[in-house]
Amino acid sequence: MMNSAATRMSVSQIDAYLDEVFPQLHHGGRTYVVEAVGPMTARMRCDYHERHLRPGGTLSGPTMMTLADVALYVAILAQIGPVALAVTTNLNVNFLRKPGQAALIGEARLLKLGKRLAVGEVAIYSQGEAEMVCHATGTYSIPAA
Known part of the structure; x- marks a missing residue:
């Protein structure tokens, strides 16, 4: 996943926007870091x-x-640019195994991006490990333009 001409915001633009x-x-x-965006x-x-x-020494669910x-x-x-009022309407999380005391990597993929709703999934891994520690699906409401 790299920055792509198909995206409306780059990693640095998203970082600045989140900071704002x-x-x-x-x-x-700062512990949450945007590493890459792509289509x-x-x-x-x-x-x-x-x-x-x-x-118990594990990373917390929250x-x-x-x-x-x-x-x-x-x-x-x-994909859509700086829309502050795009909000989570649903987040379903399955904790699969105890993560180690290491950084967590979240790989997000949008399954559907419509005018008013976006649906996606995130696979979370302990850095350096191949087995997923958490899987989440979520829906966002996108305000009318």
């Missing part, structure tokens, strides 16, 4: 940090849910 409209995403330090896709990384741990939600939003922004 969602500065709270980086509260306590109907985005890849994000959540850097490992102790604040993401839950009892950390993975945030990564999935933001990765879908980034994939949508890359």
Whole structure:
């Protein structure tokens, strides 16, 4: 997944936009990073940090849910441009296995991008591991132009 002429926003444009409209995403330090965008896709990384741990030493569910939600939003922004009021209407998350104490990689893919709805999925992996730790599907509502 690389920046592509088929996208309306680049990684650097999306980063700047997220910093502007969602500065709270980086509260306590930047850990969610947009790595790549492409046609109907985005890849994000959540850097490992102790604040993401839950009892038992695993990365928390809310950390993975945030990564999935933001990765879908980034994939949508890359396609439609800066639309702040595109909002999550559904997020379904399946935790498949305990992630290690490592960065998480979220690979988002849009399954449908219509005028009013976007549907996508995100596969989340522990960095360096081949087995998925979490799978999420989500729907976003896109406001009328």
